[in-house]
Structures are given as C-alpha cells and as structure tokens.
Amino acid sequence: MPGPKDLDPSTSPRALLGAELRHARENAGLSRRELGEPLFVSASFIGQLESGTRRMQPDVARRIDEILGTNGFFERNCIAANKSKHPEHFAEAAEAEAVATTIREYAPVLIPGLLQTEAYARAVFRAYRPTATEAVIDELVEARLERARLLDDPATPMVWTVLDEAVLRRRVGNAAVMAEALGHIRALARRNRVLVQVMPFSAGAHASLNGALRLMSFVDAPPLAYLEVMSMGHLEDDPPTVARYTLAYDLVVAGALSPGDSLSLVESVAEEYTHEDQQP
Known part of the structure; x- marks a missing residue:
C-alpha cells in the first residue's frame, strides 16, 4: 500500500x-x-x-x-x-499565534509585535542589530508587519494586552515614532479591535515583574504560554504551569488601570510626544 x-x-x-x-x-x-x-x-x-x-x-x-x-x-x-521568516527562537510562537483564537499578553518593555508600526519595528530591529544591512532590517520589519495582518480580521484573534507604563515612556526611535506608535494603539483600541490596559508605575510590585508573558488559546488544542528573554523563547504547554501563568496574568490585569483610564494615559503620552516633535 x-x-x-x-x-x-x-x-x-x-x-x-x-x-x-x-x-x-x-x-x-x-x-x-x-x-x-x-x-x-x-x-x-x-x-x-x-x-x-x-x-x-x-x-x-x-x-x-x-x-x-x-x-x-x-x-x-x-x-x-518548519521554514519561517521569523527568528528561530520566536518562529514556533509566531506560528501558534497565527492560529490562536485569543492572545493575552503582558509587555514590560516594548510595544508587542502585533501592535507595532513600521517605524517603531524598524527602530527596534536596528537597536537589536546595529551592524545589519538595510536589506536584513527590511526583511525583519516585513515579517513583523505580516504578523500584524492578523488584526485585519475584525474579530479573531481576540487580543488583550497589558502594557507597562515603561512601554509608553521608553523612547524607541524619536518623538515622532513614539507619537505614531501610541496613536496606532489608540486607534486599534478605539475601534474595539484590541483591549489595552496599562500597568502604572504607581502600582508597584506585581505578579509578572520577572518579564514578558503571552498566553494563547485555540479551538482544537490546549492553551500555550510563551516566555521570552534576550534572543531566547520558550513555549510551555504543561497544564499546571500554564494555569500558574494564567493566574499571574489575571493578577496583572487586576492591578492595571481600567481600559478607559489606560486609553486616556496612552493618548496623553502620545500628545506629549506630538508636542515635542512639533517644537522648533
């Protein structure tokens, strides 16, 4: 046979x-x-x-x-x-993300890839790869923007992101890049495509101080947690471990500003960058 x-x-x-x-x-x-x-x-x-x-x-x-x-x-x-346009440490997570029904993420340092603008992504990759050719940076940026096309669907996946206030305050690129990047987040939230909260500095210690956390769920597969540090990433599928990370995310959500207050803060910081960019 x-x-x-x-x-x-x-x-x-x-x-x-x-x-x-x-x-x-x-x-x-x-x-x-x-x-x-x-x-x-x-x-x-x-x-x-x-x-x-x-x-x-x-x-x-x-x-x-x-x-x-x-x-x-x-x-x-x-x-x-297994062929992928993404860096090896992130490729498996990116492919899981593409078929996820919900993506929940705590971002302590940078705007998550799905929410990045082209200019912001370019500044991030240039910082990561200061000696890379423009062609290499172009390929990395295109792969990131291709990921973001997941949000072209009006409803799936459901994306819920908690941004640390440091993400808003950390200047990636110049003031114009930051104003555009935060404006993009504001636009996604205003049209109800993503749910955004901000963990303010005033909240102090919280359940995910150790770093970034992403949780993904699927129609026909168990949920996954993804953790990433300096060019290393790990997908976790052990149910008790995923449950522990889910609790950590829930505690982060509980300590963050409400979606309405979060959006007001994002808009306020975006305005600060806009005014700075317009100054002579």
Missing part, C-alpha cells in the same frame, strides 16, 4: 503535516497518549502537533516514523514545515 506523498511547502505545510499525523495515528489505532508515551511527550503535545500549533522537530519526526511505520515521511517533511 503506497504511503502518503511528500507535502507541498506552498500549501500550509504545518497544517498538512498535522493532518497526516492524525490520519497515520488513527490508522495505527493509537490514542494521542499512546503515541506520546514512547516519545516522552504529553497527549496535549501530540494534539498541538496535529492541529499545527507546534513544530515537529526532526528527532521527534524520526521516532514517529519508526512508531507509525511511515517510511521517513514525517522526517522528510518536517523540514519544509
């Missing part, structure tokens, strides 16, 4: 690979838990592979081929499925 054909990289290879995994697993009469056990991964992780929210790494793909008898199909095709 012929095996599955290799996947076409131009047709959502991650989703196709996940669909093939589910088909092969069911044909073998295995549950997600039964497939996960010899791989030393959870049933929820197998579910995330099948839904396309997690990457299939070559070593995992090789073992899946051995267990399911798929003649190297998954090992061959996971390479094409």
Whole structure:
C-alpha cells in the first residue's frame, strides 16, 4: 500500500503535516497518549502537533516514523514545515499565534509585535542589530508587519494586552515614532479591535515583574504560554504551569488601570510626544 506523498511547502505545510499525523495515528489505532508515551511527550503535545500549533522537530519526526511505520515521511517533511521568516527562537510562537483564537499578553518593555508600526519595528530591529544591512532590517520589519495582518480580521484573534507604563515612556526611535506608535494603539483600541490596559508605575510590585508573558488559546488544542528573554523563547504547554501563568496574568490585569483610564494615559503620552516633535 503506497504511503502518503511528500507535502507541498506552498500549501500550509504545518497544517498538512498535522493532518497526516492524525490520519497515520488513527490508522495505527493509537490514542494521542499512546503515541506520546514512547516519545516522552504529553497527549496535549501530540494534539498541538496535529492541529499545527507546534513544530515537529526532526528527532521527534524520526521516532514517529519508526512508531507509525511511515517510511521517513514525517522526517522528510518536517523540514519544509518548519521554514519561517521569523527568528528561530520566536518562529514556533509566531506560528501558534497565527492560529490562536485569543492572545493575552503582558509587555514590560516594548510595544508587542502585533501592535507595532513600521517605524517603531524598524527602530527596534536596528537597536537589536546595529551592524545589519538595510536589506536584513527590511526583511525583519516585513515579517513583523505580516504578523500584524492578523488584526485585519475584525474579530479573531481576540487580543488583550497589558502594557507597562515603561512601554509608553521608553523612547524607541524619536518623538515622532513614539507619537505614531501610541496613536496606532489608540486607534486599534478605539475601534474595539484590541483591549489595552496599562500597568502604572504607581502600582508597584506585581505578579509578572520577572518579564514578558503571552498566553494563547485555540479551538482544537490546549492553551500555550510563551516566555521570552534576550534572543531566547520558550513555549510551555504543561497544564499546571500554564494555569500558574494564567493566574499571574489575571493578577496583572487586576492591578492595571481600567481600559478607559489606560486609553486616556496612552493618548496623553502620545500628545506629549506630538508636542515635542512639533517644537522648533
């Protein structure tokens, strides 16, 4: 009996690979838990592979081929499925973000990528890569703007962001860049596309002082938490750990300004930058 054909990289290879995994697993009469056990991964992780929210790494793909008898199909095709325009440490999170139904995030330092303007993103990448060519910076900016097109859909994903006040006050680029960036957030909030709150300096210590936190939920896969530090990122799917991060986010929300007061603060700081830019 012929095996599955290799996947076409131009047709959502991650989703196709996940669909093939589910088909092969069911044909073998295995549950997600039964497939996960010899791989030393959870049933929820197998579910995330099948839904396309997690990457299939070559070593995992090789073992899946051995267990399911798929003649190297998954090992061959996971390479094409893992191609990404994003930095390696963030690629898996960006791909999960693209199929999420809700994205909740606490941002302690920078405006989150989905909410960035082109000028703001360019200033961020130039700070990260001071010696990079303009062509490299252009590619990074384009990938970030492509991510932001998720917000072209009027309702999905639901995006709820808590910005630390430091995000508003930290000058990225010049005053004009900051005025435009905060104006963009204001516009998204005004048309009810994103929910924005601000954690003011006056709130003092809070539950996510250790850093940025992103929570993503999906229609057909368990929720994920993503944590990122200096060119390193980690997706977490362990249910008790995700629940702990969810509580931390809920506590941050409880300590932040209301959406109305938050928007007023964003508008006020944006006006400060606008006036500064207009001064001779």
